[in-house]
Amino acid sequence: MGKPLNVGIIGCGKIVEQYLANFRRLDEVSLVAVADLDPARAQAVADDYEGVRALTVEELLAADDVELVLNLTLPAAHADVALKAIAAGKHVYGEKPLAATTAEAREVLDAAKAAGVQVGCAPDTVLGTGIQTARKAIDDGLIGRPISATATMVTPGHERWHPNPDFYYQPGGGPLLDMGPYYVSALVTLLGPVVSVMGAASHTRLERTIGSGPREGETVPVTTDTHVTGVLVHASGALSTLVMSFDAVKTKSPNVEIHGERGSLAVPDPNHFDGDVQLFALGADDWQTLPVSAGYVDSGRGFGIADLAATPPGSEPRAGGQLAYHALEVMESVLASAKSGSMVQIQSTAARPEAVELTTLTAQVAEVSS
CATH class of the missing domain: 3.40.50.720 (NAD(P)-binding Rossmann-like Domain)
Structure with a gap:
């Protein structure tokens, strides 16, 4: 220091x-x-x-x-x-x-x-203005007691742009371990630690074709699941539903939504440091974009x-x-x-x-x- x-x-x-x-x-x-x-x-x-x-x-x-x-x-x-x-x-x-x-x-x-x-x-995306503004909204009680969340990451696969995508499709890879850290870290930052989980997983293809670089056209074997869904039970009682996919194409909904007794939040992509946080309060007619109120600016x-x-x-x-x-x-x-x-019980915790x-x-x- x-x-x-x-x-x-x-x-x-x-x-x-x-x-x-x-x-x-x-x-x-x-x-x-x-x-x-x-x-x-x-x-x-x-x-x-x-x-x-x-x-x-x-x-x-x-x-x-x-x-x-x-x-x-x-x-x-x-x-x-x-x-x-x-x-x-x-x-x-x-x-x-x-x-x-x-x-x-x-x-x-x-x-x-x-x-x-x-x-x-x-x-460290969780330190940016996007997730931190959403957290402040929750901490300030704008949605009341949090009840649930959804977190979704959908892409047809990294082989379309990555010149060496092999490790994404081997054990230790896959959409959850690759992109999940952004989403799970954001959910814990917003809603607190997780005490138990339930999961399901699948994969739709046995190989992928590299779409760019010197190996373009070469195929890569798929030996891990490429679509994963999980339900996370937070210590607070809130339930989060997680969808991580290298199989689907696109999602139109916000990457993360948080629902409470008095309102819902649309939270920006946790793979980014900023983005608009929107609130739909109970009794409102439309979504309201909240002013940036927390986090490292331009991080x-x-x-x-x-x-x-x-x-x-x-x-x-x-x-x-x-x-x-x-x-x-x-x-x-x-x-x-x-x-x-x-269901699997989580042994660790994190404030x-x-x-x-x-x-x-x-x-x-x-x-x-x-």
Whole structure:
């Protein structure tokens, strides 16, 4: 606190561009080093970002000036890289999910606690004005006691645009583990932790055809379910229905709806940081767009790291490991329920992260908007 947090990135794939764009405008974060299994990709980032060194993974983990490792590797490597960073005394912030399994994720959290370092994890979209304005509306009682929610993500599949979509259609992939972190994290932020789940799943095709890039026309086998539906029972008593699909085409309804005794909220896409929040109050004639009232303004990927940098020692970051672990267990349990046909009890919990006041972070000053 009081000085920029020195960050080293491991993994310089496509997603790194979004983090780099936001790091350039965040005083709370200072990028000092990057590493990738492909040295050319790391060097390309270093060449484009003044003051950044391209290192090997081993060199980055050993670097004294790296305080936090941003882990942008593939999900299968998340736990391994995180554990190595923790062993080197570094804080860790990872892309979602926290790990490939809850067992691996628990190992990461236990190691971090023993080492006295922080763990943060995407998605930090829940810190933006979209989800936070919706949360404030709920906290202010605009819909009364929340009763239910729906969360829907429908797409015909990532192979239409992704040049290497293989991992989306293997165990550990699929729509729930890929996109579910955004939706489950948003639901927990809005409605609180989940205590039990029921799931069902299917897949409609045994292979997918790559639609772009050097492998265009090549087929990819499908070995995991690609349409998942879950019912989440929150500790508050609210019920959420989750639909995640790589099989269907499009949905016209809002991505997330929250229904209460005195009104309903249309919540923007939790894969985005902003968007309109609309309220239909009991007795109203139409939807009302609520003014932006909470969250980080004009935020993007990496704001969770800036938030972590300002988190007092001993406190859980808003986009923290406990929330990421709980979301991962919820998703893993929905898939387990789909296989067994039985309701699954959730063993973990996660407090709703502290609300974000309407805040603007710039390259010059962090100010709270009035």
